[in-house]
Amino acid sequence: MEDCLSMKKSLSIFMMLLIYMGGRGAQGVCVKDERTALLEIKASLHEYFPDVDNLLSSWVDHGSTSGECCEWERIKCDKVTGHVTDLSLSNLLSEDYESFYDRTWPLDFSPFIHFKELRNLDVSWNYIDDTFVGKGVERLSSLKKLETLNLSNNRIETNIFPSLASLVSLKILDLSNMKGYESYDPSSTAHGMLFVFSFS
Ligand SMILES: *[C@@H]1O[C@H](CO)[C@@H](O)[C@H](O)[C@H]1NC(C)=O
Numbered sequence: 001m002e003d004c005l006s007m008k009k010s011l012s013i014f015m016m017l018l019i020y021m022g023g024r025g026a027q028g029v030c031v032k033d034e035r036t037a038l039l040e041i042k043a044s045l046h047e048y049f050p051d052v053d054n055l056l057s058s059w060v061d062h063g064s065t066s067g068e069c070c071e072w073e074r075i076k077c078d079k080v081t082g083h084v085t086d087l088s089l090s091n092l093l094s095e096d097y098e099s100f101y102d103r104t105w106p107l108d109f110s111p112f113i114h115f116k117e118l119r120n121l122d123v124s125w126n127y128i129d130d131t132f133v134g135k136g137v138e139r140l141s142s143l144k145k146l147e148t149l150n151l152s153n154n155r156i157e158t159n160i161f162p163s164l165a166s167l168v169s170l171k172i173l174d175l176s177n178m179k180g181y182e183s184y185d186p187s188s189t190a191h192g193m194l195f196v197f198s199f200s
Pocket residue numbers: 090122124125150152153172173174196
């Protein structure tokens with residue numbers, strides 16, 4: 001009887017393992033252009049913050065044919081098409097305001113145009129400055145499926161509404177605490193204004 005029980009137990013553990021692995025496999029393949037774009041984003045981050053360890057450490061190029069990028073951290077892909085649907089790139093540098101308050105990430109948004117199926121993009125808390133408005137943010141208009149864009153807690157000061165007008169599917173836009181570095185100052189009571197827009 002006991003034998004039978006423990007066999008049942010190990011069988012169910014085995015089944016759970018199978019289901020788990022099956023689920024992971026389904027995330028598997030990703031699209032080559034999108035993979036290249038992800039590596040470009042990582043390279044840019046490393047260029048401006050070379051002293052920060054473990055930045056997107058799972059985003060590793062294992063050669064041209066491998067399609068493993070759907071299993072990288074902070075990414076979700078469509079299980080059928082393999083296109084990236086979610087990029088959660090919030091707070092990539094960790095909340096170390098003291099050491100970063102005078103630094104910015106002049107993010108070039110052009111790699112993002114490759115994510116044709118992208119639904120949710122969160123780049124909050126990343127020391128992104130106005131550069132990105134000048135360097136191709138209008139090209140985000142190719143993100144026809146983008147529903148949520150979180151730009152909050154960055155250092156963008158120019159008006160970005162004209163650039164975002166062509167995001168036809170956008171439902172939620174978070175522009176709160178835009179000049180984010182104001183809030184790092186513990187003596188400051190100004191935590192920026194809250195702007196969350198909902199278009200649905
Ligand atoms: C945007 O990001 C901030 C900081 O990571 C988070 O607190 C906020 O809830 C996000 N906004 C939305 C609309 O999800």
